[in-house]
Amino acid sequence: MKKYLSTIAFFIVALGTQAQSVSEQAILDLSKKKFGWMIHMKYDSLESILDDRLMFIHSNGWTETKLELIQDIKSGKLKYVNIDISESAARVYTTSAIVTGKGKFTVLLEGNELTINLYYTEVYVWRNEKWLLASRHSNRLP
Numbered sequence: 001m002k003k004y005l006s007t008i009a010f011f012i013v014a015l016g017t018q019a020q021s022v023s024e025q026a027i028l029d030l031s032k033k034k035f036g037w038m039i040h041m042k043y044d045s046l047e048s049i050l051d052d053r054l055m056f057i058h059s060n061g062w063t064e065t066k067l068e069l070i071q072d073i074k075s076g077k078l079k080y081v082n083i084d085i086s087e088s089a090a091r092v093y094t095t096s097a098i099v100t101g102k103g104k105f106t107v108l109l110e111g112n113e114l115t116i117n118l119y120y121t122e123v124y125v126w127r128n129e130k131w132l133l134a135s136r137h138s139n140r141l142p
Contacts, residue, residue, distance in 0.1 A: 019094070024089075024090040026131075027092060027097045028089075030124070031100040031101075031122055032075050032106075034046065035080070039078075039081070039082065039083060040058070043070055046070065049130070050133050054124040054134060056069050057136065058138060060110065077110055079109075080106075081108060082106070083103055083104075085088065086101075086102050087102050088101030088103075089091075089101070095125060096123065096126065097123070098121065098122070101120055102141065104116070104118075118138040119141055121133040121135075121136070122136045
């Protein structure tokens with residue numbers, strides 16, 4: 001009986017770990033898609049995963065709301081040329097998820113090309129049966 005219970009406990013833990021890693025991978029996939037949408041100016045797709053109260057904080061302290069971010073990408077004020085993520089990880093909680101990562105971001109900001117190595121944190125919230133980006137903050141890396 002004891003062996004039977006320990007086998008059941010093992011499978012419960014294994015399934016819980018599997019489910020968590022699947023959730024974490026889903027968030028990482030969403031974050032990666034978001035970067036692609038930013039590069040390829042897929043406004044509708046991007047807008048669909050941004051929380052209405054988004055706070056997007058750039059590495060220089062510049063902050064944008066959802067509306068401002070979308071408008072700046074549409075107008076060309078801010079153009080993401082390339083985003084090369086070198087590492088990323090996700091932690092999923094019941095109704096929130098945190099993504100941390102490092103990457104090289106090449107952007108055109110008001111016509112000036114910048115390539116910046118960044119460390120970023122993204123906070124997603126589960127709302128209306130989907131994940132929404134609620135907050136993003138980045139810092140420059142040396």
